[in-house]
Amino acid sequence: MNDTTQRPAFPDRLSIDPRSRFHNADVLQHDVGIKLNDKEYTNVEEYCISEGWIAVASGKALDRKGKPLLIKMKGKVEPFYK
Incomplete structure (x- = not known):
């Protein structure tokens, strides 16, 4: 699938959580x-290109709702299709 014409453009902010807006x-x-x-990251939960951050899970720690605790890391964010 090297044809990028059928792939949608990346939004400024994207989350893998289906409950997120x-x-x-x-x-x-x-x-x-x-x-x-x-540097490529494989455990990204959410990113924002304009603000320059990604949110990654911090180990096995969970919050009270059972979702992983997230750490924001700042820098130049580049999404791409594999």
Whole structure:
């Protein structure tokens, strides 16, 4: 699937949580990769290009609702299709 004409453009902010207002199922149907400061991360829960951050799970710690605790990391965010 090297044909990028059928893939949607990346939104400024994207979340993998279906309950989030930033969830976009059309984009997430494809295999998406995220780079922060030219290093690829595989455990990204959410990103924002304009604000320059990604949110990643912090180990096995969970909040009271059973969702992973997130850490924000700042830098140059680059989403891409694999």
